[in-house]
Amino acid sequence: DGGITQSPKYLFRKEGQNVTLSCEQNLNHDAMYWYRQDPGQGLRLIYYSQIVNDFQKGDIAEGYSVSREKKESFPLTVTSAQKNPTAFYLCASRPGTANTEAFFGQGTRLTVV
């Protein structure tokens, strides 16, 4: 089945630790996205990538980093510079040509302990 897989589903991070959230898609989509959602809030764009080896900052990129070495994969690293990382993280993808909706993974819930 084609789709977007995020892992892990739940992740606990200690203060000062970097963690990496995985996002893999087998839909052959060019564009991939990372969003952050806080309780009762909307989605805020962290980073997005339109093609392999290229990505752009979104509205809240500070304290996060990404890579796009393969078309299928767009991992997000939450660094220790991100002071309030507890949130629900959603990865999405869509074909390179616009006019199509984005498809979302099931999300990763990150908690700082």
Next chain:
Amino acid sequence: ELKVEQNPLFLSMQEGKNYTIYCNYSTTSDRLYWYRQDPGKSLESLFVLLSNGAVKQEGRLMASLDTKARLSTLHITAAVHDLSATYFCAVDIKTSGSRLTFGEGTQLTVNP
């Protein structure tokens, strides 16, 4: 900078009633998307609206787009409890490539 605003942000309604959710955006665009999110879950695509005057309907939900007014509406007809969820609109604009900007979401509760 593209801004997308939804209203109301919270909506409590009785079963059987009708209501409309509004989505306004700040920059010319002819591409608007509606999503649904259940508590603790991911987003599910509902509608894709790609031109001025576009109207899409699925069950008790109907979405429309007025690009001149920079406004989309999501109309709920004869609400049922199963429609309780958070609804998001999202917009992208050609000059920003594939960037997709979401509204704050409308949390809908349908009471028996």
